[in-house]
Amino acid sequence: MRADAARNLAAVLRTGARLLAEDPSTSLSAIASAAGVDRTTVHRRFATREALLSAVFQAKLDSAERVLDEARLTEAPVAIALHRYAEGIIPVTRAWPVDTRRMMRDDPTADSRRAEQSRRLDTFVQRARDEGYLRADVPLAWARAVLDQLVDGIAHRFPDLDAPQAADLVVDTFLRGVGAAQ
Structure with a gap:
């Protein structure tokens, strides 16, 4: 995995953990925005919120x-x-x-x-x-x-x-x- 891709994934996971802990219904788009990555980056890696939560x-x-x-x-x-x-x-x-x-x-x-x-x-x-x-x-x-x-x-x-x-x-x-x- 490229360094920038690894950083993006780490940001999405940590941001997802924080936001999903606050509100389990947080959308993937909201997580992407808060993590500072494009929505398609998150959707390409995680098809659903549940897939992100599992990660x-x-x-x-x-x-x-x-x-x-x-x-x-x-x-x-x-x-x-x-x-x-x-x-x-x-x-x-x-x-x-x-x-x-x-x-x-x-x-x-x-x-x-x-x-x-x-x-x-x-x-x-x-x-x-x-x-x-x-x-x-x-x-x-x-x-x-x-x-x-x-x-x-x-x-x-x-x-x-x-x-x-x-x-x-x-x-x-x-x-x-x-x-x-x-």
Whole structure:
């Protein structure tokens, strides 16, 4: 793919993610205009809004997959892995604000990938508890929900915090809020 075509595609995907998160009925023409590309450029690549949305979901999943791999959730010490995850996933959450629940309904392939990523995080939270970083009396599902809400909340409600600062807050809040007394 040519460099300008790759830039255009990236602009369309990121703009589409933002606009479709705000209004799922946004037209391809409106996305093209906001992305600064010709309408035919978008229509040539994506026949429908649903096709664009599927590409957005795949891009979000690809980004999240890279973050999970780079965090080394099964190998790195828990606090370090958690910080790497938070620092990586906060920008992904900001860049791809589409609702993953819609992804689950509309795209079985994306749903399968999302479920695998979720399983990896569940395993990490279990590891954190097994290694004494989380209280044993806190249900794992609750701890995981808290982690997800911390990431989502800081990503969207505090956009001026850079990723490292935001990750520091997520880790501190997560490990002290549901962490074991030390």
